[in-house]
Amino acid sequence: MMRFTGRIMTTFGISASNGPAQHPPPLPSDVTGSVERSIVVDAQSDIFGSSARPYLHVLQTGWACTYQLLPNGQRQIVAFHLPGAVLDLDRIMTERLNFSALALSECTVGLLPLEWVRTAIDTRPAIRDLFWTLTTLENRALLESVVNLGRRTARERLAYLLSDLLERLQAIGEALDGSFTPAINQSEMADALGLSQVHLNRSIQRLKTEGLVAIRGRRYEICDAKRLRQVAKKAG
């Protein structure tokens, strides 16, 4: 058995208009310790497709995303995932997924046997509640994404994404100085926000000239997180 001592996190949105963001609780070590083995996945390689598999995939290191491919070749990125995330919670209750997962940087991924998970769910209410809560938080995040894509402009969507990444990175002890180096490029951001790469670039320029963010090399510095969050929310 591989030991994984990190925290289990999943995707979640920045503070909803109706309350503070809820951060997923860390998995107890006897859960993380039940990872059967870890695999290393190259950047830009699929971690899994939509087929059935007897494991839950826990992202241990690196950045990943979940996405869906359209028949015409377009791609919609559904969520970015940071270390600690369970990528395929849906597997607990359904065979097949309606999305795939991709490694954005080189990733190590822990394989948690579904059988173990299901047994734990039957016998240990705390673990059951944990996984169910993670599923619910994923729901909240997806709902926020629907709002983001449906009712916000390019600039606002980008502000939302950057605020969200900052908050989640800080929750796992990174980007504590308000700056971070995302393992994603502008095309990937565009595919997540439903925009073209060119227009995403122009939106970044705009946030830069507005003094909300600064970019040095590959590093994004959030200059005014509060105002950025306000832009994301379409508030004053």
Add this chain to the structure above:
Amino acid sequence: MMRFTGRIMTTFGISASNGPAQHPPPLPSDVTGSVERSIVVDAQSDIFGSSARPYLHVLQTGWACTYQLLPNGQRQIVAFHLPGAVLDLDRIMTERLNFSALALSECTVGLLPLEWVRTAIDTRPAIRDLFWTLTTLENRALLESVVNLGRRTARERLAYLLSDLLERLQAIGEALDGSFTPAINQSEMADALGLSQVHLNRSIQRLKTEGLVAIRGRRYEICDAKRLRQVAKKAG
């Protein structure tokens, strides 16, 4: 105790690119029978806001939607709900919701005590699995909505919505002849699809002239469901 003998359904998307749509299983009658009481909600009235409440809300008759309001007054409708749907599954594991629910027509809503639900989850694995599965299916549907809003044109989004409604209505034994009278107007469709009402109207005209749908009065007739689904998927 109020008896509710209908099926429990939840929101779900039309067939994912990776497999057929999965329809939620009906709730056993001892669950539906545990509805403490039913309330009647007028059309265009809120069923609930985002605050905590000791009940799960089961839609028994009528159409409803879940939505989020932005600070600037814009509205994003997240999902339309048909009779049988549980509107606030998130309450099982979290206190506050990040959305509200609105009655689109006059609705009767069953109040299922959260305490009863939590006890049932602890003691009856089949019921636990049912509610968890419903949560997972909601996840799938939200993911499809993200794809819909992020990567499809107005015409395609509308085709998706109409296909989805048709399929879900048929699953509860309605619209079996391929036509139905939705309890929603064009503004509400627009708010769900991230479009303006005017442009939504023009998209409907387009589907009409293409011979995919016909409208007589308030009744929508789906003339070519297969082709409509292809439009929604951006395929051939």
Add this chain to the structure above:
DNA sequence: CGATCGATTGATCTGCGTCAAGAGGAGTGG
């Protein structure tokens, strides 16, 4: 019969997509 609400249509404007051409690194190999 006015009043109200939703659907329809027209005119105009703009946010964003598309196409295409540079520009700046970072790595590679001669």
Add this chain to the structure above:
DNA sequence: CCACTCCTCTTGACGCAGATCAATCGATCG
């Protein structure tokens, strides 16, 4: 140490999907 290549970011020009504003039309209903 310098060319060469490959990415990714940047910038410009142009076109279109969809927003906005506003008026009209139809149907339903006290």
